[in-house]
Amino acid sequence: MPQPIVALVGATASGKTGLSLDLAERLGGEVVNTDAMQVYRGMDVGTAKLPEAERRGIAHHLLDVLDVTEPATVALFQEWARDAVVDIRGRGATPVLVGGSALYTRAVVDRFDFPGTDESLRRELEVELERVGGPALHARLAGVDPEAAARIEPDNGRRVVRALEVIALTGRPFSASLPRLEYADPLTVQVGVDIDRPTLDERIARRVEEMFATGFVEEVEALLARGLAEGRTAPRAIGYREVMGYLAGDRTLAEAIEQTTTATRRFARRQDSWFRKDPRIVWVAHDDPDRVAQAVAAVTAVSA
Known part of the structure; x- marks a missing residue:
């Protein structure tokens, strides 16, 4: 029997990285x-990417x-x-997925088939996006698919364009193509890191x-030289x-720090809201000394 697929989820700065290492060990x-x-x-710095020397x-x-x-x-x-998961399991190891991008996690563990694309239609919508703006x-x-609009931020023009493209191509709501709460492989368990909001807000401020x-700032300068702004x-x-924005002179450094903290806290709330809607997640408290044992027990129960 293959090893189970473990997905560790939760808000940014909740402690997922450390727990993922403990679980993998x-x-x-x-x-x-x-x-x-x-x-x-x-x-690296701005995404809190774990340095190779700290990956145990x-x-x-x-x-x-x-x-x-x-x-x-x-x-x-x-x-x-999914290719990585197959490779890891093929060697008798357990894949431990970890990250705060809920859609990316769901795309891996759930039944989620992607509609095709039409480059011509996509370009038309992107031109319209430039002309009328994201909110419009x-x-x-929202007029053609209220459910999809409720899930997509008004300033996320790329996802709005994709939603409208899928609706035009399929004749169905974009929301109908989003992942269902059904694991692609039944040997899957999601473990969520539960953390109270005041503690999380404080952690985010410290991290920023x-x-x-x-x-x-130096990292962003180096990436701009490599084409970041054109990405x-x-x-x-x-x-x-x-x-x-700071480097362009549009804000002070203090404003950039404050705005990054505020945006990260807002994102963390959206993450928590998304994950809380999934009843399959087994939650463990971020500061529970037995959190690793509880997570391992949840994995064992799935593979029993």
């Missing part, structure tokens, strides 16, 4: 990144696989991640301060867009 596992921005080379000798997959000028898509990531295009989406104190996906990362 206990289960004889390897880590598969499911953070949408950690796939980019050079996006545990193999990590899907880190540093794209340049910042290359677009990342959920469909492509799904293919990569989002309002159009540490990022800026340990070379975040389709990477420039949208929280913190990077704020630092780019």
